[in-house]
Amino acid sequence: MARFPARFHDGVTAAEHAVTVTVSADGLEIAAPGVHAFWRRQDIERLSTEAGVWRFACGDARLVIDRTPEAEAALKGARILDPRREAMKSWGLIGGLLGLSAVLGFIVFVAIPMAAEPLAHATPRHVEEQLGENIAKQVNVVMRPCENTEAADAAIAPMLEALIAADDPGFPITLQFVSQKSPNALALAGGQVMVTSGLLDTLESPDELAAVIAHELGHVKARDGMVALYRNAGLGILLELITGGSGLAQQAILLGGQVTELSYTRRQEARADETAVAMLRGAGLDPAALARAFERLKAFSDFEAREETKGRPSALEQFRVPEWLKSHPDLEGRITRARAQGATATAEALSDADWAIVKAACSST
Numbered sequence: 198m199a200r201f202p203a204r205f206h207d208g209v210t211a212a213e214h215a216v217t218v219t220v221s222a223d224g225l226e227i228a229a230p231g232v233h234a235f236w237r238r239q240d241i242e243r244l245s246t247e248a249g250v251w252r253f254a255c256g257d258a259r260l261v262i263d264r265t266p267e268a269e270a271a272l273k274g275a276r277i278l279d280p281r282r283e284a285m286k287s288w289g290l291i292g293g294l295l296g297l298s299a300v301l302g303f304i305v306f307v308a309i310p311m312a313a314e315p316l317a318h319a320t321p322r323h324v325e326e327q328l329g330e331n332i333a334k335q336v337n338v339v340m341r342p343c344e345n346t347e348a349a350d351a352a353i354a355p356m357l358e359a360l361i362a363a364d365d366p367g368f369p370i371t372l373q374f375v376s377q378k379s380p381n382a383l384a385l386a387g388g389q390v391m392v393t394s395g396l397l398d399t400l401e402s403p404d405e406l407a408a409v410i411a412h413e414l415g416h417v418k419a420r421d422g423m424v425a426l427y428r429n430a431g432l433g434i435l436l437e438l439i440t441g442g443s444g445l446a447q448q449a450i451l452l453g454g455q456v457t458e459l460s461y462t463r464r465q466e467a468r469a470d471e472t473a474v475a476m477l478r479g480a481g482l483d484p485a486a487l488a489r490a491f492e493r494l495k496a497f498s499d500f501e502a503r504e505e506t507k508g509r510p511s512a513l514e515q516f517r518v519p520e521w522l523k524s525h526p527d528l529e530g531r532i533t534r535a536r537a538q539g540a541t542a543t544a545e546a547l548s549d550a551d552w553a554i555v556k557a558a559c560s561s562t
């Protein structure tokens with residue numbers, strides 16, 4: 198029977214005893230002057246693996262054995278150290294961790310983006326509406342709402358209603374005029390639509406504005422804002438937005454444009470264009486106005502690009518090139534397709550008087 202020295206704590210007193218351990222098929226006999234214990238094999242628990250020693254427990258008692266080849270052979274012989282079980286233990290742990298991170302990685306980077314559309318469509322509409330309101334508040338930190346827009350809101354309402362009547366986007370629409378020099382329009386989740394002061398300055402006819410708004414309503418109808426949230430924003434941000442928090446969510450929105458127009462795919466843009474064409478047609482407006490609106494925005498974007506290459510700092514302090522143009526290079530194709538839809542308008546998007554009021558929506562800001 199193998200014997201080797203070890204250090205023993207009886208679990209009652211703090212003293213450490215230098216003991217001799219005798220290994221048998223039944224377990225470990227621990228002995229020293231004034232100390233005697235027998236640990237049955239099935240009661241022995243291996244505590245930790247550390248350099249140089251094994252630590253075992255039996256009830257409250259502890260045993261520290263120096264790792265020597267002799268001790269290892271004896272402990273394995275008595276199956277107190279099980280070579281296979283030891284290997285399984287550490288590999289099992291590593292495997293478990295790898296497995297867990299693989300699953301989480303799959304969920305975050307593959308499953309959620311892939312499932313973004315089904316998830317968006319499975320999201321209750323009232324949840325999306327609440328999310329949209331929270332996101333709009335965050336966006337309003339950089340895009341301040343224009344003040345005193347009551348007259349403009351009233352002037353644009355019939356046109357908005359005509360578009361909605363032509364093809365219901367499925368959410369109550371909140372149209373907000375916001376103060377930003379860059380010509381832009383945004384569709385956030387849950388029917389929140391924003392039109393910048395720069396867009397009002399850039400567009401030259403009300404049917405162009407109707408076309409841009411119809412395009413945004415197309416995003417609302419397809420729930421693209423919600424899809425973008427699932428695809429890009431991540432679960433943490435999503436949860437924070439549901440609970441109305443700021444912090445992370447605000448940063449993601451302001452820096453990454455994660456939940457606005459910027460993150461829409463080419464396919465989503467094409468679909469929003471299609472919806473816009475149908476809405477404009479249904480409202481008796483000319484779908485080719487979409488092409489004219491795009492052309493004006495493109496001209497603005499080209500002008501900005503030229504100014505920048507001349508090394509002249511842009512007059513616009515923020516978001517110089519409209520992000521939705523920068524991120525959607527297929528604008529020429531969209532213009533061509535929208536123009537091909539051209540038809541004679543049977544209705545007027547806005548009267549001259551109402552167009553003037555809408556154009557001036559942000560003038561008091």
Ligand SMILES: [Zn+2]
Pocket residue numbers: 412416458461466469521
């Ligand atoms: Zn779009």
